[in-house]
Amino acid sequence: MLTIKNYKKAESLEEAWQLNQQRGSRILGGMLWMKMGKGNVQTAIDLSGLGLADIEETEEEFRIGAMVTLRQLEIHPGLSAYTKGAMKEALRHIVGVQFRNLATAGGSIFGRFGFSDVLTMFLAMDSYVELYQGGLVSMAQFARGGYERDVLVQILVKKRPMLFHYESVRNSQTDFPVLTCCGALDPDEGQYRFAIGARPGRAIIIEDKEHILAGGITEKQAEDFGVYAAGQTPTGSNMRGSAQYRSHLVKVLTARAALELNKGDL
Amino acid sequence: MLVNIILNEKKISADVEPDLLLIDFVREQGCLSVKRGCETSNCGLCTVFLEDRPVLSCSVLAVRADGKRVTTLEGLKEEAEEFGAFIADQGAEQCGFCNPGFVMNALALFRENPDPSEEEIREYLAGNLCRCSGYEGQLRGIQAYLEWKKSNRV
Ligand SMILES: Cc1cc2nc3c(=O)[nH]c(=O)nc-3n(C[C@H](O)[C@H](O)[C@H](O)COP(=O)(O)OP(=O)(O)OC[C@H]3O[C@@H](n4cnc5c(N)ncnc54)[C@H](O)[C@@H]3O)c2cc1C
Ligand code: FES
Ligand code: FES
Numbered sequence: 001m002l003t004i005k006n007y008k009k010a011e012s013l014e015e016a017w018q019l020n021q022q023r024g025s026r027i028l029g030g031m032l033w034m035k036m037g038k039g040n041v042q043t044a045i046d047l048s049g050l051g052l053a054d055i056e057e058t059e060e061e062f063r064i065g066a067m068v069t070l071r072q073l074e075i076h077p078g079l080s081a082y083t084k085g086a087m088k089e090a091l092r093h094i095v096g097v098q099f100r101n102l103a104t105a106g107g108s109i110f111g112r113f114g115f116s117d118v119l120t121m122f123l124a125m126d127s128y129v130e131l132y133q134g135g136l137v138s139m140a141q142f143a144r145g146g147y148e149r150d151v152l153v154q155i156l157v158k159k160r161p162m163l164f165h166y167e168s169v170r171n172s173q174t175d176f177p178v179l180t181c182c183g184a185l186d187p188d189e190g191q192y193r194f195a196i197g198a199r200p201g202r203a204i205i206i207e208d209k210e211h212i213l214a215g216g217i218t219e220k221q222a223e224d225f226g227v228y229a230a231g232q233t234p235t236g237s238n239m240r241g242s243a244q245y246r247s248h249l250v251k252v253l254t255a256r257a258a259l260e261l262n263k264g265d266l
Numbered sequence: 267m268l269v270n271i272i273l274n275e276k277k278i279s280a281d282v283e284p285d286l287l288l289i290d291f292v293r294e295q296g297c298l299s300v301k302r303g304c305e306t307s308n309c310g311l312c313t314v315f316l317e318d319r320p321v322l323s324c325s326v327l328a329v330r331a332d333g334k335r336v337t338t339l340e341g342l343k344e345e346a347e348e349f350g351a352f353i354a355d356q357g358a359e360q361c362g363f364c365n366p367g368f369v370m371n372a373l374a375l376f377r378e379n380p381d382p383s384e385e386e387i388r389e390y391l392a393g394n395l396c397r398c399s400g401y402e403g404q405l406r407g408i409q410a411y412l413e414w415k416k417s418n419r420v
Binding site for chain 1: 329371389
């Protein structure tokens with residue numbers, strides 16, 4: 001069980017950061033993951049009074065406050081249009097609507113969970129994390145770790161014109177994924193990238209370094225790329241699937257995503 | 267900590283521990299329809315509305331509901347009975363333990379989307395687990411209720 005000694009609704013980011021430097025302090029996101037663990041929290045820091053619960057869309061980017069819920073991300077028309085529905089596909093399998101009304105973007109990214117659909121989706125986009133002390137950090141760099149006592153303020157997504165295709169495999173509805181894959185294509189540069197998560201390790205990016213997908217894709221090219229991607233993606237075993245099965249899924253999901261992306265307007 | 271929570275349209279002031287969960291708060295206040303079915307935020311049985319949005323009350327600190335409106339099945343009696351009759355008509359349930367959370371989330375669905383497709387119904391209610399049934403009866407009940415609502419509207 002999780003016990004909490006003091007609860008503090010932070011009045012500024014500075015205050016939240018200061019409190020978070022003390023041992024035994026924890027920042028509260030939606031608290032769903034935190035609640036699964038045991039432990040004694042000396043001071044629980046609530047960011048919900050700091051105006052971080054909105055998605056702001058400008059010409060160039062989306063600014064997503066740390067306290068925005070997964071459900072807000074899922075139903076936001078601008079994000080839906082920009083990701084061609086991939087954002088919704090990434091999130092809709094996570095437990096249930098009542099859960100997604102609580103789980104936050106900030107907590108989901110900060111946790112850098114191996115199984116994360118959320119991290120997979122954001123890694124595929126041109127996205128950044130804004131930390132109170134650490135400043136602006138690319139999602140890929142943030143995903144590698146560190147920044148443990150910092151405060152995640154918001155997530156930025158640059159609106160680079162891209163196509164996305166998201167797919168995950170689950171043993172049963174609403175369970176954790178066995179593998180996640182988000183393909184992204186920059187149609188102007190013809191560049192493909194694939195974020196692959198639940199390997200079961202943290203999501204990583206696989207790029208088409210050998211230009212297998214260059215110049216229009218045939219089924220054969222997509223398949224060849226799948227084999228290449230599976231070779232580049234370290235996988236492991238856990239109760240949801242073996243490393244071998246996951247590598248097979250990498251092959252299938254990346255090839256499928258490449259073909260879908262190649263069709264253009266998803 | 268002192269909190270003011272508007273529970274089923276009644277203002278309640280109470281002194282609560284920082285780690286008291288909303289589910290335990292509403293139960294202490296007599297809303298016994300709200301139950302715990304798991305320890306992993308997975309079952310949906312504890313669903314309440316927080317500012318009209320369905321949430322898992324087992325996963326929210328009571329202090330975070332300070333100044334907010336919380337609605338439980340007790341506060342939605344008429345609506346719940348009307349809808350519940352259609353579920354009962356189908357004999358959808360066995361033990362009935364999952365019912366309060368299921369009804370709450372179904373009502374949330376109807377508010378958000380008054381004319382959902384079968385796919386949308388399944389997706390919205392995926393986080394409400396039932397250990398006895400195969401969900402088919404519930405689905406038929408929901409569809410019958412929506413039909414009835416539609417015919418009542420004209
Ligand atoms: C039963 C269950 C099933 C799940 N299934 C899936 C799934 O299938 N796919 C998926 O992608 N995810 C899944 N998740 C993870 C979930 O989607 C969230 O990512 C997770 O709960 C974390 O979000 P939260 O808002 O609850 O964060 P919390 O649990 O509140 O916080 C997580 C961590 O981040 C820290 N933190 C939170 N916010 C900040 C901030 N702004 N700055 C600094 N630190 C911060 C906290 O201190 C904590 O250490 C599941 C979680 C649970 C409990
Ligand atoms: S008690 Fe199971 S989700 Fe809340
Ligand atoms: S009827 Fe028994 S859990 Fe649903």
